[in-house]
Amino acid sequence: MTTAALDLHAHDAGAHHTSMPVPSRKLAMWVFIASECMFFATLISTFVIYRDSHAKGPGPKDVFGVPLVTAGTAVLLFSSFFVVMALNGAQQGDRKKLLRWLSLTVLCGVFFVGMQVYEFTHFVTEKHLGYTTNLFASSFYTLTGFHGTHVAVGTLWLATLLKDAWKGRIPPAKALNLEIAALYWHFVDVVWIIIFPVVYLMSLGR
Amino acid sequence: MATSALEYGHATAAKRSVLVEWLTTVDHKKIGIMYGASAFIFFLIGGLEALVIRTQLMRPDNHLVTPDFYNQLFTMHGTTMIFLAVMPISAMFFNFFVPLLIGARDVAFPRLNAMSLWIFILGGLFLNFSFLLGAAPNGGWFGYAPLSSRMYAPGHNMDFWVIGLQILGVASLAAGVNFFTTILNMRARGMTLMRMPIFVWAVLVTQVLVLLSFPVITVALIYLMLDRTFGTSFFNLTANGDPMLWQHLFWVFGHPEVYILILPAFGIVSEILPVFARKPLFGYSAMVFSMAFIAFLGFGVWSHHMFATGMGPLADSFFSLATMLIAIPTGVKIFNWIGTLWGGSLQFKTPLYFALGFIAMFIMGGLSGVIHAVAPADLQQTDSYFVVAHFHYVLFGGSIFSLTAGAYYWWPKMFGKLLDEGLGKAHFWVMLAGFNLTFFPMHFVGLLGMPRRIYSYPAGLGFDTLNLLSTVGAFLLGSSFLIFSYNIIKTWRSGAQAPADPWNGATLEWSIPSPPQEWNFAVEPIVTEKDPLWGLKRAAGVKVLPEPPRVSGEGIHLPAPSWWPLIVSVGFLTFLVGIMVKHASAFPFGPISIAGFAITLYGIYKWAYEPVDGHAPTT
Numbered sequence A: 001m002t003t004a005a006l007d008l009h010a011h012d013a014g015a016h017h018t019s020m021p022v023p024s025r026k027l028a029m030w031v032f033i034a035s036e037c038m039f040f041a042t043l044i045s046t047f048v049i050y051r052d053s054h055a056k057g058p059g060p061k062d063v064f065g066v067p068l069v070t071a072g073t074a075v076l077l078f079s080s081f082f083v084v085m086a087l088n089g090a091q092q093g094d095r096k097k098l099l100r101w102l103s104l105t106v107l108c109g110v111f112f113v114g115m116q117v118y119e120f121t122h123f124v125t126e127k128h129l130g131y132t133t134n135l136f137a138s139s140f141y142t143l144t145g146f147h148g149t150h151v152a153v154g155t156l157w158l159a160t161l162l163k164d165a166w167k168g169r170i171p172p173a174k175a176l177n178l179e180i181a182a183l184y185w186h187f188v189d190v191v192w193i194i195i196f197p198v199v200y201l202m203s204l205g206r
Numbered sequence B: 001m002a003t004s005a006l007e008y009g010h011a012t013a014a015k016r017s018v019l020v021e022w023l024t025t026v027d028h029k030k031i032g033i034m035y036g037a038s039a040f041i042f043f044l045i046g047g048l049e050a051l052v053i054r055t056q057l058m059r060p061d062n063h064l065v066t067p068d069f070y071n072q073l074f075t076m077h078g079t080t081m082i083f084l085a086v087m088p089i090s091a092m093f094f095n096f097f098v099p100l101l102i103g104a105r106d107v108a109f110p111r112l113n114a115m116s117l118w119i120f121i122l123g124g125l126f127l128n129f130s131f132l133l134g135a136a137p138n139g140g141w142f143g144y145a146p147l148s149s150r151m152y153a154p155g156h157n158m159d160f161w162v163i164g165l166q167i168l169g170v171a172s173l174a175a176g177v178n179f180f181t182t183i184l185n186m187r188a189r190g191m192t193l194m195r196m197p198i199f200v201w202a203v204l205v206t207q208v209l210v211l212l213s214f215p216v217i218t219v220a221l222i223y224l225m226l227d228r229t230f231g232t233s234f235f236n237l238t239a240n241g242d243p244m245l246w247q248h249l250f251w252v253f254g255h256p257e258v259y260i261l262i263l264p265a266f267g268i269v270s271e272i273l274p275v276f277a278r279k280p281l282f283g284y285s286a287m288v289f290s291m292a293f294i295a296f297l298g299f300g301v302w303s304h305h306m307f308a309t310g311m312g313p314l315a316d317s318f319f320s321l322a323t324m325l326i327a328i329p330t331g332v333k334i335f336n337w338i339g340t341l342w343g344g345s346l347q348f349k350t351p352l353y354f355a356l357g358f359i360a361m362f363i364m365g366g367l368s369g370v371i372h373a374v375a376p377a378d379l380q381q382t383d384s385y386f387v388v389a390h391f392h393y394v395l396f397g398g399s400i401f402s403l404t405a406g407a408y409y410w411w412p413k414m415f416g417k418l419l420d421e422g423l424g425k426a427h428f429w430v431m432l433a434g435f436n437l438t439f440f441p442m443h444f445v446g447l448l449g450m451p452r453r454i455y456s457y458p459a460g461l462g463f464d465t466l467n468l469l470s471t472v473g474a475f476l477l478g479s480s481f482l483i484f485s486y487n488i489i490k491t492w493r494s495g496a497q498a499p500a501d502p503w504n505g506a507t508l509e510w511s512i513p514s515p516p517q518e519w520n521f522a523v524e525p526i527v528t529e530k531d532p533l534w535g536l537k538r539a540a541g542v543k544v545l546p547e548p549p550r551v552s553g554e555g556i557h558l559p560a561p562s563w564w565p566l567i568v569s570v571g572f573l574t575f576l577v578g579i580m581v582k583h584a585s586a587f588p589f590g591p592i593s594i595a596g597f598a599i600t601l602y603g604i605y606k607w608a609y610e611p612v613d614g615h616a617p618t619t
C-alpha cells in the first residue's frame, strides 16, 4: 500500500489527464489514509476496552510517565511543521531550505522512534510490564507499536527523499514526491494526537 | 504523449518469453485474465469440497469422512468461495473492464495492480497448501475466537487461516486504493460521475466497503495471530478477554463483506439487462443512490449476526430495524431491473438467461434475509440449515448467477470468441435446476431443526429425504460447470470469431476490437452522454458501427513490465509464513520473517526507482 505512494518516478505531473483536480498518487494517499483510519480506530477501541484489564501486573497509573511522552508529542507536532517548510522549499526550488527542514523532520522521526524504544524498554525492564503481562499491556503495546512502526516507515521514507534531495533529484516538478510523504507524515502525527490524550492522559485521569 | 524512441520496454519486448511476459505483466487485461483463471480453479476446488460435504450428508449416520476432516471441508469451502472465488472473479471483471468502461488505457497504478494479483494467488495457494499437510483450517470461515485460539485449535490449521486471510486482505486493500483512484481520476474526457456505466459505480462503492471494512478484520486477525503465536490473551476468557470482541470485529467486517460480494453482481446485471432489453437502464440515479445507501447501512447492521449472543432488547431492536431498512434500497434495485425489462424487446441470449435467473434467485434469498432480520425469528433459525439456504440463495443465486452472466456477456470481448449459445442455455437450465434442488430443501430441513456444521445426523428425524435431494442437486449443480468448462474448451478450439460489438452494446468497451489491443483505445474517447455507444449509433443512424481496425499503436505510452510486484509479493508471503513457522513465544521475529522483510523492503525500493514508461509493442 505504501508502495504506491513510494512510486517516486511515476508519470510527471501534467503529462496525463486526470478527471479530478488532484494527481492520482495524491488521491491514492488520501484513500489509503481513509482506510488507515479504520485500522487505528479498531486498535484504539480495543485499548479503551482493555485499559482496565490489569488484575495481574501494573496498570496505566503504575507505568505512564507524562513528561517523556509530552516531549515525544511535541517533537512529532513540530516535525509536521518542519515537513511543510521542506515542501515549501522543494516547490520553490530552494535546495538549501529543502535539505535543512527535511533533515530536521527526519531527526524528529528518529527521536520519536527512539523515545518509544526507550519507553518500551523502561516499561518492560523496570516496571515489569511485559507484552503478555495483562490485556492492558498487550493492547497498549500493540496500538503504540503499530503507530511507532508507521513513524518508522515514514522516517525511512523521508530519509530516502532526503537522499534524493541531496542528489538534486527533487526539482519543483517533483515536489509531489515529497508532498505525498508529507501527507502520510501528517496523518501519522494526527493519529498520535488522538493516542496521546486517549491512551495516556485519560488513563491517568481516571 | 511524449515519444522517446526505442525505450527499454519496446526494445526488450520481443525477447521476452511468454512465461516471463505473464509474470511481469502490468497490463490490466492480462492481470484480469489471470485473476479469472486462478479464481475459477479455486472455485472448482471449493465446489469439490462442497460435493464431498454433500456426499457425507447424503444419508444418516454416514462415515465417509472423519469429523475433523469434515470441519476442514466446510471451513475451506466457505473461505475459498468467498475470498478465492467470488471476490477474485469479481476482480477479474474490475480489472478487465473498469478501464475499458471508463475509456482509460490502464488502471492508475499498473504495478500495484500486478502486486494485488500475485499476493492473491500466493495467498490462495498458501491456504490450499494446508491440505497437503493434512492441516487445513477447521474453525469455520468466521474463525470465532476463542474457539480458534491455540487452546481449542492446536496445530497449524487455524494458523493457515489467520495468515492466509491477512495475505488476501492486503491484496484487496491495494486493489481498493487502486480502483478507487482509477475510477475517480482516469475517466475519459466528458465522463462525469453520473455518466459512468452503472457497473463502474458498483465497483466504486465496493472499493469503499473494502477500504473501510478490511482494516477491521486485519486488526482482528493480528490479535488472533498474536494470541496464537506470541502468547497474548486478546480472546482468552480466563485472562479477562472479552468473549464478544472477536464477533464484533469480525462482523463489522463480515457484513460489509456480503455487499462486497453482491454489489459487483448488481452492477453486472444492471449492464446486461439494458443491452438485452434494448432500452436504457430504468432509474439510473436511483440505482446509484440505492447502492450508496446499501453500503452506508451495511456498516450499521453487523450485530444481526449475533442475536443469539444475548445483546439485550435495545441492541436487538436497533440492529433488527437497521437490517430491515436495507430491504428498501434493495427493493428499489429490483423494481428498477423489472422496470428496465418492462416493454423492452427482449433478446433471449445466454447472458439474459443468467441475469433473469439472478433476479429470481436473489429475490428469494432477500426474502429469507428479511425473515432473519426479525430477532425472535432469527433465534429459531440461527445456526440451522435455514441460514445455509438463505446465504446460498444470495451468494450463489445472486453473485454466481450474475458473475456467470457476466462471463457469457464479456467473453467475446475478453477472448475474441463467442461462447456457444446452445451449451450456454443448457448450462443455465442445469444450473438453475441443480441450484434449487440443492438449496430449496435446506429451508425445510433447517426449520425442522437440522443444525449447520454437523458432520452426521441420526435417521428418523425427518432429515433423510431432504438431504438426499440436496445431494442429488449438488451433483447436478456441479455438472452444470462441466458443461461450462466444455463450452470454454469448444469455444477455444473452434468458436465463432466475435465482432467488436456482438450484442449491440451501449458502453465503450464495444467500440474497440475483440479482444482489445494492448493500449485499449487507439484514440482516447470523449464522452458526451450516458450509454455513449448507443448515442454514436443513433447519431450515425446505424444499428452496428463499422468494425474498428486493429492499429499499430506506434508512439502510445504504456507502463513497462516489472518483476518487482511479484518479488514484493513473495517477500510479503515469506514474512508472514515466518511468523507462523516460528511458533515460539519469544518475541523477536525468526530468520524466515527477517528474510521476507528484507526481500519486501528491497523490492519496494527497486520498484520505487524503476522507470515506468515503456512503449506499446507493434503487432
Ligand SMILES: [Cu+2]
Pocket (backbone or CB within 6 Å): B254, B255, B258, B301, B302, B304, B305
Ligand atoms: Cu449481515
